[in-house]
Amino acid sequence: xxxxxxxxxxxxxxxxxxxxxxxxxxxxxxxxxxxxxxxxxxxxxxxxxxxxxxxxxxxxxxxxxxxxxxxxxxxxxxxxxxxxxxxxxxxxxxxxxxxxxxxxxxxxxxxxxxxx
Amino acid sequence: xxxxxxxxxxxxxxxxxxxxxxxxxxxxxxxxxxxxxxxxxxxxxxxxxxxxxxxxxxxxxxxxxxxxxxxxxxxxxxxxxxxxxxxxxxxxxxxxxxxxxxxxxxxxxxxxxxxxxxxxxxxxxxxxxxxxxxxxxxxxxxxxxxxxxxxxxxxxxxxxxxxxxxxxxxxxxxxxxxxxxxxxxxxxxxxxxxxxxxxxxxxxxxxxxxxxxxxxxxxxxxxxxxxxxxxxxxxxxxxxxxxxxxxxxxxxxxxxxxxxxxxxxxxxxxxxxxxxxxxxxxxxxxxxxxxxxxxxxxxxxxxxxxxxxxxxxxxxxxxxxxxxxxxxxxxxxxxxxxxxxxxxxxxxxxxxxxxxxxxxxxxxxxxxxxxxxxxxxxxxxxxxxxxxxxxxxxxxxxxxxxxxxxxxxxxxxxxxxxxxxxxxxxxxxxxxxxxxxxxxxxxxxxxxxxxxxxxxxxxxxxxxxxxxxxxxxxxxxxxxxxxxxxxxxxxxxxxxxxxxxxxxxxxxxxxxxxxxxxxxxxxxxxxxxxxxxxxxxxxxxxxxxxxxxxxxxxxxxxxxxxx
Numbered sequence: 001x002x003x004x005x006x007x008x009x010x011x012x013x014x015x016x017x018x019x020x021x022x023x024x025x026x027x028x029x030x031x032x033x034x035x036x037x038x039x040x041x042x043x044x045x046x047x048x049x050x051x052x053x054x055x056x057x058x059x060x061x062x063x064x065x066x067x068x069x070x071x072x073x074x075x076x077x078x079x080x081x082x083x084x085x086x087x088x089x090x091x092x093x094x095x096x097x098x099x100x101x102x103x104x105x106x107x108x109x110x111x112x113x114x115x116x
Numbered sequence: 117x118x119x120x121x122x123x124x125x126x127x128x129x130x131x132x133x134x135x136x137x138x139x140x141x142x143x144x145x146x147x148x149x150x151x152x153x154x155x156x157x158x159x160x161x162x163x164x165x166x167x168x169x170x171x172x173x174x175x176x177x178x179x180x181x182x183x184x185x186x187x188x189x190x191x192x193x194x195x196x197x198x199x200x201x202x203x204x205x206x207x208x209x210x211x212x213x214x215x216x217x218x219x220x221x222x223x224x225x226x227x228x229x230x231x232x233x234x235x236x237x238x239x240x241x242x243x244x245x246x247x248x249x250x251x252x253x254x255x256x257x258x259x260x261x262x263x264x265x266x267x268x269x270x271x272x273x274x275x276x277x278x279x280x281x282x283x284x285x286x287x288x289x290x291x292x293x294x295x296x297x298x299x300x301x302x303x304x305x306x307x308x309x310x311x312x313x314x315x316x317x318x319x320x321x322x323x324x325x326x327x328x329x330x331x332x333x334x335x336x337x338x339x340x341x342x343x344x345x346x347x348x349x350x351x352x353x354x355x356x357x358x359x360x361x362x363x364x365x366x367x368x369x370x371x372x373x374x375x376x377x378x379x380x381x382x383x384x385x386x387x388x389x390x391x392x393x394x395x396x397x398x399x400x401x402x403x404x405x406x407x408x409x410x411x412x413x414x415x416x417x418x419x420x421x422x423x424x425x426x427x428x429x430x431x432x433x434x435x436x437x438x439x440x441x442x443x444x445x446x447x448x449x450x451x452x453x454x455x456x457x458x459x460x461x462x463x464x465x466x467x468x469x470x471x472x473x474x475x476x477x478x479x480x481x482x483x484x485x486x487x488x489x490x491x492x493x494x495x496x497x498x499x500x501x502x503x504x505x506x507x508x509x510x511x512x513x514x515x516x517x518x519x520x521x522x523x524x525x526x527x528x529x530x531x532x533x534x535x536x537x538x539x540x541x542x543x544x545x546x547x548x549x550x551x552x553x554x555x556x557x558x559x560x561x562x563x564x565x566x567x568x569x570x571x572x573x574x575x576x577x578x579x580x581x582x583x584x585x586x587x588x589x590x591x592x593x594x595x596x597x598x599x600x601x602x603x604x605x606x607x608x609x610x611x612x613x614x615x616x617x618x619x620x621x622x623x624x625x626x627x628x629x630x631x632x633x634x635x636x637x638x639x640x641x642x643x644x645x646x647x648x649x650x651x652x653x654x655x656x657x658x659x660x661x662x663x664x665x666x667x668x669x670x671x672x673x674x675x676x677x678x679x
Contacts, residue, residue, distance in 0.1 A: 011447045013515060023584060030581050033574045043567045045483045046491060055574040062499045063582035070374035071593045077600045078375070084599060084608055088259050091612075 030056070120160055121167040123179035124189055124227055125237075127154035128196070128220025132213050139209075147200045147212055151219070155193035158186075166229060174289055177229025183556040184410065188226040188346045190554065191414045192219060194540070195338040195421060202425050202533035203331035214247035215335050222339035226346050230289045231279045231304075234347070238275055238311075241340055242268030248332030249324055257327040263607075264324035268340075271310035278303030294351040305352060312344035312395065313388045315364045319604040321388060322372075326380040326437075330428035333380055337387060337424045338417045345394045345413045354401025359482075362399055363493050366392030370500035372602065377438045377595050379509055380427050383420065386463070386505040389497055390416045396494065397478040400485050403557035408477025411551055415462070415470040415544060422459035422537040423509060426452050429526035429534070430513055436521070439508075439595035444518030451525055453514040458538040462545065464506035464576055465498060470541045472572065473548035473563045480561075499579045506576075507583050512595055 013019055034053055044050055051057070131150030135143050163186065167179040181189075196219035203215065221244055225237035242265060249261035281300035283289045294301050306317075313321045325336050352358060369385035369392075376382045390412070397409030429452050430445060431437045446453040458469070465471035475498065482491040525531060544551050548563060586592040 013446075026577070026580060026584060030577050033570070033577055036570055037574075040566050040570050042571065043565075045480075046488050048492065049571075053574075055571045056578040058495060059499045059575040059578035060582045062496045063503050063579045064586065066370060066496075066500050066503060067374055067582075067586055067592060070371045071591075073371055074375050074593060074598075074600075077602075078596070078598045079601060081597045081599055085256060087612065088608070089255050092255060092259060 120162065120165050121179060122157065123167060123224065124154060124158050124161070124193075125220040125224035127157065128216050128223065132216040132220065135216060136209065136213050143212065144204055147204065147216065148197070150216060151193050151196040151200060154223075155190070155197070158189050158193060161186075168229065171232075174232060174283075175230070176233055177290070178224075178233050179227050180229025181227060183554075184346070184350060185226045187410055187414060187554050187556065188342065189223060191342075191417050192223050192226065192339065195219070195417050196223075198421060198425075198533045198537055199331070199335045199338060201529055201536070202334055202428070204529040205527045206329075206331055208251060208329075210247055211251045211329060211332060214244050214251075215332075218244040218248065218335055218339060222343050225343045229291060231282065231291050232289055234291055235272065235275055235279055238307075238343075239269065239272040241311075241343060242272060245336055245340060248335055249328040251332055252327060252329045254327075260324045260327040263604075264320050267310060267320040271307045274303055274310070275307035278305075278307060291350065293353070296352065296355055296357065305355075308344050308347045308351070309361075311340055312348060313341055313365070313391060314361055314395075315368060316603055318365070318369075318388050319602055322369075322381055322384040322602065323604050325384045325387075326378050330432040334421055334424045334428055337383075337420050341387065341391055342413050342417060345391060345398070345409065348395065349398050349406060349410055353398050353406055355399055358395050358399025359487060359490055360399075362392045362395030362397075363490050364392070365389065365395055366497040367493055367500075370497055370504055372600060373500075373504035374508070375593055375600055377440055377598055379437050379439055379442070379513055380424065380431070382439075382504060382509060383423050383427060386423075386501065387416075387420055389501060390420065390463070392497070393475055393478050393494065396490060397481065400478075400481050400487065402481055402485060404477055404484070404559045404561060405481035407552075407555045407557050407559055407561070408474055408481055411555055412471075412474040412478065414551060414554075415474045415541070418537050418540050418544075419459045419462035419470060422534055422541060423456065423463065423505065425530065425534045425537065426456035426459060427509070427513065429530050432530070433523045433526050434521050438597060439512035439516075440597050442513045442519055442521070443516040444514070445521060445523070446514040447518075448521075448523050449514070449525055451531060452534070453510065455531075455534040455538050456510050456514065458541055460506040460510050462541040464502035465572060466545075466576060467564070467569045467572060468542065468545045470544040470551075472545055473551065476563050476568060476572070477561055495575070499575055502576050502579045503583060507580060516595075 013022075034056055037053065042049065048054055048058075127150055131146055131154075134146050138146060161181055163182055165179065165181040166177055168175050168177040170176070196216075199215060199219070203211065206212065218241065221237045221240035225234060225241060228234040228237055246261050246265045246268070249257050249264060251257075278300050279289065281298070282294070282304065285298065285300060294304060296302065296305060310317045310320075321341070325333050328336055348358070366389050369388040373382045373385040373389070376385060394409040394412050394416075397405040397407075397412065399405075427437060430442065430449070433449065434442065434445070436442055462469040462471045465475045479491055479494055479498075482488075482494060552561065583592070
């Protein structure tokens with residue numbers, strides 16, 4: 001498949017240059033936003049907000065922590081894709097099998113025998 | 117003659133019956149016209165309209181209109197129309213009829229003026245919506261639907277018990293402010309909490325919604341939880357416990373969303389996170405906070421609907437929804453990608469998008485009322501939303517590594533439905549006064565001041581920077597085909613693991629006891645019925661001994677007759 005795609009037309013982000021451009025765009029926006037704090041006087045409602053660049057710092061650190069903690073949670077929360085399916089669909093299968101087979105055997109055996 | 121007292125759910129139920137007996141183009145027309153006509157009708161209904169009648173000794177107010185219910189009534193009509201349009205290509209009577217009934221039930225619930233009417237629609241919501249899950253017709257969706265139905269009906273049963281206690285104590289079934297206090301109020305609170313996906317009670321949502329059909333999930337995302345938010349806003353505003361609950365709801369799901377692989381399940385977690393903001397607003401309970409909560413519910417229906425629609429479109433076109441199996445779809449689905457990003461920007465609360473004008477009201481209210489800790493945690497989760505819903509969803513579906521999938525744009529009706537939602541998201545963001553005029557209170561709030569725009573933009577851009585940095589460093593957790601354990605593990609794994617051996621032992625003992633007993637009975641019968649020479653019934657007896665026995669019996673009889 002991958003070989004066939006080479007002949008395909010190039011899309012926007014197939015060129016590494018465009019990805020670079022996007023990233024530089026983001027970096028310059030970030031820098032501009034921090035610099036804007038010198039120009040715009042923020043209203044302070046909470047003592048934490050007095051810190052210069054509180055929102056950029058909070059956003060960045062918050063997200064890094066979020067991802068690192070979530071990644072750590074994987075170590076004890078992650079299971080195989082069919083973790084539940086294995087059990088549930090097997091039980092469901094057994095149940096439906098039992099229903100169909102008991103219907104077919106009911107007449108010959110004359111009801112469900114405890115000893116059967 | 118026009119009657120404003122016609123309850124708003126009635127057109128939907130009539131529409132559902134008509135959709136059942138028609139097919140093809142006629143049915144499609146009915147599906148689209150029903151919410152439009154009903155919506156036009158609702159526009160003529162003034163605040164204060166009441167339709168009530170006596171039932172047994174109670175007065176049922178089937179249709180009671182005030183500003184709060186009207187707001188939810190409007191958005192449910194818009195959502196119903198968008199959902200219907202999105203699902204128009206589907207040729208499945210089950211989904212279309214249950215979709216109309218489900219939307220009608222939600223509308224009935226928000227206009228219920230008394231608790232019994234509320235209960236009826238509460239249960240109807242559960243029963244009608246489960247078919248949207250079962251309509252996927254896979255074994256997995258069947259089992260997930262059963263779990264969903266059990267939990268939803270349980271919420272209804274708890275509500276009913278609460279209502280009975282409440283009616284007995286207050287001699288009234290009016291649906292108005294309840295507030296936490298006695299047992300009845302707690303039961304009703306828990307019933308609302310289940311549908312509202314309170315922490316620990318939330319798992320039905322993340323379990324069942326991603327198993328529904330591509331179009332069914334869009335319906336599901338719009339109604340059930342928002343009815344619960346409405347019910348809380350009416351009955352429990354200013355309940356401080358809700359602030360704690362709401363903050364937990366806003367924070368914990370974002371961790372799960374970051375590591376979840378099924379992109380619709382990511383959105384389901386993100387939904388709990390957004391409802392968390394609404395619950396905090398209701399908990400604070402001031403005019404600004406409640407306004408924030410309900411307007412965020414309004415906006416959430418649109419942008420979460422838009423995100424679920426874009427993922428539904430991806431699932432519909434590719435048959436895949438896992439982040440690990442998707443990527444690079446922007447090449448063949450550019451319009452869907454752009455519409456998805458509009459939804460992502462709205463949920464992340466970028467200025468000029470709808471989330472910005474409603475989420476900030478809750479945050480401001482938290483600060484104004486001295487809940488600084490709640491504000492700090494909500495701010496963290498606001499950054500987290502951008503991370504998992506704003507970036508992760510579009511990035512892993514449409515960009516990231518090229519999965520090699522080449523498909524095409526979804527059907528026109530899907531694109532149109534998404535476009536309508538996207539236009540509304542931007543329109544509300546640009547001109548929030550239109551939405552504010554519908555809110556229950558007039559607070560004169562203005563979201564667009566320099567501080568707010570600057571701080572929010574800083575927060576979001578640096579969250580994006582964190583994503584880029586983690587990705588470039590290779591620290592971002594890759595999308596893996598996996599399942600993550602959540603509370604549902606308790607009832608899907610732990611209970612079966614404990615109960616299965618318990619019941620198998622129980623049945624084994626039961627079987628053994630019955631076997632021993634049956635053996636005794638059979639032995640006795642054998643002994644009695646044996647016909648060999650020494651068998652109990654085949655022994656030869658002397659007729660003289662019979663005479664002796666008769667004499668004894670008569671003698672006993674004679675003695676007894678003396679008393």
